[in-house]
Amino acid sequence: MSWQPASDRYSKMKYNRTGRSGLKLPAVSLGLWHNFGGDTPHDRKIDMCRTAFDLGITHFDLANNYGPPPGSAETAFGEIMRTEFSGLRDELIISSKAGYDMWPGPYGEWGSRKYLIASCDQSLKRMGLDYVDIFYSHRFDPDTPLEETCGALDHIVRSGRALYVGISSYNSQRTREAAAILKDLGTPCLIHQPSYSMLNRWVEDDKLLDTLDEVGMGSIVFSPLAQGMLTTKYLGGIPGDSRAAQNHFLKKDFIRPQIIDNIRKLNEIAERRGQTLAQMAIAWVLRGDRVTSALIGASRSSQIVDCVKALDNLDFTAEELKEIDGYAREADINLWAKSAERE
Template identity: 60%
Template sequence: MYQASKDRYDKMVYNRVGKSGLKVPALSLGLWHNFGSVDSFENQKAIIHQAFDLGITYFDLANNYGPEPGSAEENFGRIMAEDMKPYRDEMIIASKAGYYMWPGPYGEWGSRKNIIASANQSLKRMGLDYVDIFYSHRFDPDTPLEETALALDELVHEGKALYIGISNYDGKQTEEITKIFNDLNTPFVIHQPRYNMFDRHIENDLFPVLKKEHKAAVSFSSLAQGLLTDKYLNGIPADSRAHKSTSPFLHEEQVEETIKTVKKLNQVAADRGQSLAEMALTWNLREPEIASVLIGASRPAQLLDNVKALDHLDFSPEELKKIDDILATQGPIK
């Protein structure tokens, strides 16, 4: 039977989520990859155990994570039942609805029908009475924001979610739905955007809104699908995601387009005494609106490497300028 490390809270940094009473670890575990029906269950357990032993208390899921869709929640539910149930009140468990999950007009997007059904399905798959955060996974252009917001608010009133979040909404959409949540007194506290050194589109769009509304963010794709690591410094490994060409988010051409920039960034990281991945995570956390950075793992040892980012969270103005200058030479990534 799993026994959590007694010193699990000694080194992790916990940040307050906006003006709410909720705190999240600076690094959180995303279950988008490596937790599906095609993945080793014993390895999944080992990753969850290692994360929790390191003080990572936030576990991020969505109804469609797999493959097969839904299997990440099912596997996580098994791990909760077998090992993690005694620690439930120490954990922040999040799920989402919005991307395609089942056939027909109600199996995706942000209608009341989809959100309520999705939340009920997710809770059943995970064997939970409630999630700590439930997200609208993407903005629905064909459903009134009021309908989406009211459905999310109802989850709170029914005790199925403690807090509400949104993901992949732009600044204007975020501002509009925030007004609705404010009128409803909904505990909307967090946004989950894509953000990394190669994708800074939210800096002038979303961040000002989050600051004004006193909301926080937990960023995903912080390592740009592996581009901001040392994995591709000496070529494209045969077993890498870029080489397999199975991901719509990463391909060999992107590696080739960014390699010169990545090598320069890697030198800055080395001068700081960090790996490139550690520096990339730290760089995201420099933004005051980002309370946590999502990390993924295919094996427990990767988590041990990732948490080293917390050993050197500070940047000098010279280092930040050097990074900005390097990134300014990088053209658009296709």
Template identity: 60%
Template sequence: MLYRSAPPYAPAADRYSSMEYVRCGQSGLKLPPISLGLWHNFGSVDPYENARAMALRAFDLGITHFDLANNYGPEFGSAEATFGRILAEDLAPYRDELLISTKAGYRMMPGPYGEWGSRKYLLASLDQSLSRMGIDYVDIFYSHRYDPETPLAETMGALAHAVHAGKAIYTGISNYPPQATREAAALLEDMGAPLLIHQPKYSMLERAPEAELFGVLEDEGVGAIVFSPLAQGLLTDKYLDGIPEDSRAAKASGFLREDQVTDDVIGIVRALREIARERNQSMAQLALAWTRRRPEVTSTLIGASRAEQIEEAVAMLSQPPLAEDEIARIDAILA
């Protein structure tokens, strides 16, 4: 169903000419090195035309992967509804060129079946997500967080069922600790729906996956798509002169609070920005390039509030990778 009358969208003819896609673990699937997340700025409270412009510009630049979750908005579910509208109006002819992922795990519905990892919640949520987006299947269905009270076999069984039922092509997990990740991979292998990908939080200011998780993913042949590479905007120029009124920290949007914008963090970012300037990069481009230095990272997931930020992220891919001495300098600053 079309929502409005508009000239038909035609994607850029050269959208695949400069993007080098990365194999995800030991699967046959390749991901763009930069993927677009719809966590922020695609909800019912956000201007639709801006959301549409960002999604279409991303596709024009060769970004084929669009990452969602049931509770992205605000309000819950509205990012999926927005993306469903973009699909219906513009991207439906190119569905087979897209990788669409969604997740379930965090609070979505009232009552005892509205979050965590039960089979009932996960499969009901997936059906709701498909309905909101107006599609028959997603390419990746994730368990959004580890549930310590539900048997892992039940949670992984729900993901495998989604694949066998034709409602998802691949399985994924997000925010899982290393040992649970290893166990999840073994369960899914036995269930005939091998684990494709893990989505952990990873940035210059959040390096926990380096300690053990990346090693587990390499052992298991699982890809990684890292989120919050800019630490909710801390690893940009946004907070160097205070907290802007329209920023995530001022609004307590997402996971960033005002008390996290400390003098120590700002000092780190100022020092890192000098390296970025030497490389003729923005601070954001340096932070993205830093995540790309790890061979375990298949794709880096970005958010955006306008199309120009997506262009800036993709431009980073054509810049020289970080040299060993630059990585050493960055490590010294972060230490």
């Protein structure tokens, strides 16, 4: 018998309104940045997507370059749309992005109209979709006028390629500028996707969440688990099959003794709350209803189940937050703001 979605899936999830829009997103969304390329068995991808949807996760987040190789995550998700999620398109929020290096030559990255529209078309073809729900400028381009980047996003909506647009890893200043341009064009910027976690708190220093409140944008934060650092995975060293062992985005030198000591203390707080460290880390970014959705990644379905259980306890006492602040220290792991905000 073929898989049928859980009938009670919408009772298991909390849904939050995205800024001043009419769109609601699940408090936990599934990102396909890792473990959705050619290096992961397709059966495992299917299982993760089924599990997520059964738990009420309606939002699946992709980008043109997700893999490896680039584009393969979208191709795999397109196959799942045809087989597992057939007939469910109107219950799903599917997003993609363009901004990072995707193909050779001068038109294969950043924020030009040429690149963004071509990339969106390629993404739709890989996924077999008529439109995506959200299309993002993946990073700010210092060499392209922001009016051009935003004009391309506006065109992508007006041409029916996307329902909404967003930006990722823009600082407060650039966010205000993009929001103003898009508002004037008549395509309000729906959402911002920044990195944010207990070990990566740049959005607080930048007052980004305050900016989003002012301009009416929602937020979906990626790497709320700091690429797995905010789990118990690294408390005993660097496992051979971990992201840190690959030394790609998560560098081995991020796993420093002082950071591990702080993570161990945070884990003790989580245990007192009756949560795993991952659950507390997700609850922490969602605290106070400032963030619309926490974007998680997973290598297996059990991790998705664990993360969604964070919603069972989203409340913190003032004493807990103060204690967490003693160990939730900036760890200098924000790779994205540095690359996206170069002037």
